[in-house]
Amino acid sequence: MSSVIDWLDDRLDLSGLRHFIAEKGVPVHAQEIWYYLGGMTLFLFMVQVASGILLLLYYRPSATEAYESVQFIVTQVEFGWLVRNIHSWSGNLLIASAFAHLFSVFLLKAYRKPRELTWVGGVLLLFLMMAFGFSGYLLPWNELSFFATKVGTGLAGAVPFAGRALLRFLRGGDDVTGATLSRFYALHVAILPALTTVLVALHLLFVQRQGMSVPLKITRRLQRGERMKQMPFFPDYLLRDVLVWYIALAALAALAAFYPWELGRKADPFAPVPAGIRPEWYFLAMFQTLKLLPSHILGIEGEKLGVLGFGLAALALLLVPFLDRRSAREEPSPVFTALGLVALAYLIVFTIIGYRAA
Amino acid sequence: MQPTESELTHRSPAEGTRRSFLDVLLGSGFASTLMAIAYPVWRYLIPPLSGEPATASVVAAQGRQVKPNSGLLFKFGNKPALLVRTPEGELRAFNAVCTHLECTVQYKPDTSQIWCPCHNGLYDLGGNVVSGPPPRALQRLTVNQREDDVVVSLA
Numbered sequence: 001m002s003s004v005i006d007w008l009d010d011r012l013d014l015s016g017l018r019h020f021i022a023e024k025g026v027p028v029h030a031q032e033i034w035y036y037l038g039g040m041t042l043f044l045f046m047v048q049v050a051s052g053i054l055l056l057l058y059y060r061p062s063a064t065e066a067y068e069s070v071q072f073i074v075t076q077v078e079f080g081w082l083v084r085n086i087h088s089w090s091g092n093l094l095i096a097s098a099f100a101h102l103f104s105v106f107l108l109k110a111y112r113k114p115r116e117l118t119w120v121g122g123v124l125l126l127f128l129m130m131a132f133g134f135s136g137y138l139l140p141w142n143e144l145s146f147f148a149t150k151v152g153t154g155l156a157g158a159v160p161f162a163g164r165a166l167l168r169f170l171r172g173g174d175d176v177t178g179a180t181l182s183r184f185y186a187l188h189v190a191i192l193p194a195l196t197t198v199l200v201a202l203h204l205l206f207v208q209r210q211g212m213s214v215p216l217k218i219t220r221r222l223q224r225g226e227r228m229k230q231m232p233f234f235p236d237y238l239l240r241d242v243l244v245w246y247i248a249l250a251a252l253a254a255l256a257a258f259y260p261w262e263l264g265r266k267a268d269p270f271a272p273v274p275a276g277i278r279p280e281w282y283f284l285a286m287f288q289t290l291k292l293l294p295s296h297i298l299g300i301e302g303e304k305l306g307v308l309g310f311g312l313a314a315l316a317l318l319l320v321p322f323l324d325r326r327s328a329r330e331e332p333s334p335v336f337t338a339l340g341l342v343a344l345a346y347l348i349v350f351t352i353i354g355y356r357a358a
Numbered sequence: 359m360q361p362t363e364s365e366l367t368h369r370s371p372a373e374g375t376r377r378s379f380l381d382v383l384l385g386s387g388f389a390s391t392l393m394a395i396a397y398p399v400w401r402y403l404i405p406p407l408s409g410e411p412a413t414a415s416v417v418a419a420q421g422r423q424v425k426p427n428s429g430l431l432f433k434f435g436n437k438p439a440l441l442v443r444t445p446e447g448e449l450r451a452f453n454a455v456c457t458h459l460e461c462t463v464q465y466k467p468d469t470s471q472i473w474c475p476c477h478n479g480l481y482d483l484g485g486n487v488v489s490g491p492p493p494r495a496l497q498r499l500t501v502n503q504r505e506d507d508v509v510v511s512l513a
């Protein structure tokens with residue numbers, strides 16, 4: 001091993017890398033536990049890439065064969081059930097972990113200067129993960145996913161002005177058909193992965209470049225001359241990261257083995273909509289909000305207003321580091337803390353209501 | 359938690375063995391994780407046997423469809439097969455998969471031979487190699503006529 005490194009060093013000069021590895025440290029303090037969430041999200045994403053590639057070997061993206069090919073994977077291919085369950089569960093855990101990462105970064109104000117771009121990239125990655133979830137949900141072409149996609153893409157039709165065109169663009173036509181499946185497949189296995197790869201690389205590069213953010217309270221203590229402990233990243237912190245990944249892997253394996261993801265019945269456009277149709281849990285809060293909106297508010301369609309609201313909320317989320325001027329000046333900003341807690345409470349409450357209502 | 363300078367430089371022999379013991383433990387933990395992942399992936403990659411049964415016999419064509427000195431490709435199970443009527447009027451059938459690199463062979467009326475266009479392999483009308491790279495003769499199939507149906511079956 002060391003001779004291989006010497007050989008490479010001789011040709012590529014690894015002194016910069018070696019210096020980086022030796023110097024990289026992680027601050028040790030009371031809130032340090034939140035640092036693990038980003039790594040866990042990354043780990044689950046890698047699980048998605050690996051299990052997704054495996055599924056590609058047998059999956060067939062067409063309205064006549066998609067359902068049968070997934071059925072084939074889970075019944076005929078050895079360990080196919082495991083691969084599919086891992087992919088489904090890991091996708092859900094990934095989004096949960098990404099949300100937890102987002103809120104922890106938000107509440108610790110880790111987005112403040114100089115990490116604004118890391119935040120923007122991270123929020124975009126969360127949107128991409130949700131797009132992954134939405135497009136992947138349709139691929140087994142079963143009843144539930146078919147109607148959920150009808151409803152979800154139908155919402156795009158409520159976007160002001162461009163709604164109709166957007167709906168046709170998403171569906172590849174006026175209705176959810178095999179053409180929609182082809183589009184969602186392309187999105188899910190080519191377009192989204194390409195975008196995600198670039199954004200993940202940038203996100204990680206920024207984190208490496210800037211090191212871990214330290215919460216405001218602690219930077220104040222540092223300004224008063226207190227010293228902060230650092231832990232070397234290699235190998236101390238990395239081993240702790242690996243430990244967290246093991247916990248995620250164990251949870252994933254247990255869920256995949258004991259709670260298999262149902263395949264349901266094959267989609268039939270002319271069958272009645274099954275009762276209790278609802279999207280995946282991470283869209284439930286939005287779904288429930290739209291349900292509660294009256295059909296017309298001040299002469300505008302409720303749906304349109306809702307979609308507009310979601311759009312504005314997404315934009316506000318992206319721009320948080322630029323809106324929160326106090327944090328940028330390293331001052332406490334209780335307003336943003338309160339906003340974050342309200343948003344968190346809203347998401348949790350509406351998800352629970354949505355879950356119980358459906 | 360960090361060992362001090364003196365602890366690092368003056369490590370007792372007992373601590374040395376404890377450290378290498380822990381290293382072995384950690385290493386075997388990683389190795390078994392890798393194996394636990396690699397085994398299902400390996401099994402997953404092996405395609406399951408297809409349920410398609412081997413074909414025993416098919417109706418290849420109507421006898422009058424095949425003129426003397428001509429050939430006709432037909433589906434025999436999941437493989438292509440070639441039905442040939444010799445210039446003398448006799449019907450013969452072969453597995454149309456070339457024994458060289460599995461291209462599909464065809465009838466060559468100008469020389470009354472079976473020809474593989476991929477690497478210019480030639481077989482005579484008994485399926486035997488005349489020239490070119492094929493290592494073996496073509497597999498012959500049994501031809502029977504039932505009224506006008508040409509029934510081809512495994513020999």
